[in-house]
Amino acid sequence: MSERYVATLEGEARIRKLNIPIMRLDITPEDLNSPLSFQILMEKIMESVTKTLEEEPHPQYMAEVSIRDSLGMPVRFVVNLGDKVPYFSKDKVKVRLILEFYEEEDLER
Known part of the structure; x- marks a missing residue:
């Protein structure tokens, strides 16, 4: 492994x-x-x-995500949140992106 x-x-x-x-x-x-x-x-x-x-x-709710990569470069992408109203009190929210790196054979076990 x-x-x-x-x-x-x-x-x-x-x-x-x-x-x-x-x-x-x-x-x-x-x-x-x-x-x-x-x-x-x-x-x-x-x-x-x-x-x-x-x-x-038909209405769709989108999140326009802005993060900085490990080199400090800006990265932007959009996430479709669906057609239901997201339960946030503001239209600007914090985001945490978790990336997991692993070898393909780890999935087979």
């Missing part, structure tokens, strides 16, 4: 309510390699926007 390493990062998050459908789009570095691939990317974006606007809107 190998060792495990745990790192804890702390930051804050802002809770926001979105009343629009969430657009899902995958963009890869290859989408920016050439003018043709960029044109295809623009077409994917337009299709995704069109599909999103055709969907029935």
Whole structure:
């Protein structure tokens, strides 16, 4: 059995309510390699926007998380909290991110 390493990062998050459908789009570095691939990317974006606007809107609560990594660089990402109102008294809350590092074979035991 190998060792495990745990790192804890702390930051804050802002809770926001979105009343629009969430657009899902995958963009890869290859989408920016050439003018043709960029044109295809623009077409994917337009299709995704069109599909999103055709969907029935329903409220979703999102947390925009801001932390600093071990080198002090800012890291931001969004967590979908679902369609129920989060039970926080403020829209700005503290966040603790716990990362556990381990070898794959540890999962098999």
